[in-house]
Amino acid sequence: MCTAGPGAWDAAAMDVRHETASVYLFARFGPLWRLGVIEHPRHGGWMVPGGHTRPGEGPEQAAVRETIEETGYRPRLLPAAGRTLPADYPHPEAMPAEPPPGSAPWWAVAIPAGPDRRHPERHTHVDHVHVGVVDRPYGPRGPAEHPFRWVTASELETLDAPADNRILGAALFELMPATTAAGRSRTPLDDDLRRELLRRRDIDQAFRTSLPATVTEEVAAQWAAMDNDNTEWLRQVIDRAGWPGRSLCGDEASDAAWLLAQHADRRPHLQEAWVDLLAEAVTAGDAEPRHLAFLEDRISVRATREQWFGTQHHKSLTGQWEPISVRDLEGVDQRRAENGLESLSENTKRINDSN
Template sequence: MDPIRHLTASTFLFTRFGTSWRMCVIEHPRQGGHLAPRGHVREAQGERPQNAAVRAALEESGYLPRLLPAPLPEGYPHPGVPGPWWTVDIPVAPDGRVDALHVHTDHVFVGVVPLPYEPQGPSELPVRWVDPADLEVLDAPSESKVLGAHLFDVIGAAARQSAPAGPDGELEAELLRRMELDQEVRLTLPASRTPKSLKRWQQVDRDNRVWLEQLLSERGWPGISEVGERAAAAVWLIAQHSDAAPDFQVSCRDLLAEAVLAGEADPRHGALLQDRVRVAQDRPQVFGTQLRTDEEGELAPAPIWDPEQVDRRRLEVGLEPLAEYLEACRRTVGA
């Protein structure tokens, strides 16, 4: 007699904290220990396993994943489609749904989250992001540890949405030219600024933004492999200074976060733009990079979420401690 069988979907969810990959696990209240987010497929409602995987991940962890296609052999000419990487049968003890031994036919998906400090909703269960060392000693089923360890080895390549672009010297030169203009109008000493120079500043920012909007719509975010590190920094800088177009700035934050996932952008730039967007939205910043003048006339950070942990987060993305950053900025302003 065939066992009772339920379809389930689980998602091994990954993100980058700076340059380090981590995997999301939830603390399961009934089964105990830590698991990848998992839920039953609502077959009676016509739900597909990939929809169940996304729904369960969002409900249990608060994160909306981008599901990845399973790796294809090198040279295969067609793009992969996000789907289960594996389908496995997992024996399950009696539970609240079935009072007998039964089987979960689990569709195992792999997904990524570009912005780990920007969950899309509340989590139903306690969430933890673990690295490979954490995984080894985690209170988790052996199958989760085996798949998780394997995925840590391949997630970097799997997270890329496309193959890295080849070098584009013409685009690199144009980005560097625009970055020079951006810095030229900003480095004018405050005492030397005139209505004419301020108008030129606004015009440079507008021209750069309009140009970048067109570039992104036509070919996506230029990465380090395409334009080099300095010009990749220029892409971020134009987005960072696009405060006059907040919706565009948010879209840049998301594109830059994907580039960081792919190893095509500097995590520090992602942190700076994320803080810029949050402060513009009147939300506490994550990394303490955005400064204001306080009541005493001194530079101080805009409000920070969980300030006790800010230096840990800054270290993750390659930023110096907040006190050192503040001291350097104050010296610059006072020069």
């Protein structure tokens, strides 16, 4: 979305209006928030994804489509929060003539735009500004039209980007923790759920730590029965109350819920549904990032894909435990650190020392 300076904005340009949509796309990498930006294909520099709406398309649809096309990520748009624009934001608010039903932009702003290959005249973009998140940011889900990167708040300050992107992006960085956490708080804690999660965790761990060197058919059947019962019980909890995060059952029981989900391998379709719910909880600060790292890897390894975090190991031909194939091995320790995990070499050594 190409914009021009205020000098290019005159009365004639204001009369030529084009509907656009943009997305300030955030992701949480452990405790650190980052903003997603694309490199502009014609003018260089970096900016948030966005573009013109298509005939018959509302701004919300355009925001999602443009983000997928330009970044490879599907955004989860956050509902409008009724915030005011920063005082130094350079563009005035401008409501569209006929706001489309169901759209959820945080703001609509009037941005002067110079001639481009599709619109040879000076004109005004009525830009519907959305705010979205990517809950599983390690690797896009599809191809991207443009170079894409995640930047921190400090990197944004000096980024070669339009002033409006830097000003509004900086303000939104401050709002993300509270905005994503909104609606997840539940009081009082569900103490019955907490106790049951801890009870099931204790039984699970006692059984696994007492497994004999050779697992008989009888023990294997008991193992499967325990995991299946825990999985079905957890499914009912999640269907009723959502992911059991800290706000619902406390830190220790939330950890227990993740453990039961890790052991739900006999129903992989549930794990694949739960990882998205867990990812939303992590974005909201309601679950541990390391939980998501483990479940992401478990699903990837089962699907014969490379894992991102190296949490899943197997025995090599020499009898030593080693991580199953890891994607981008050079960056794995940074990803692990972001998610509260020790280095891969330290983890692998600890696993071998304890076995």
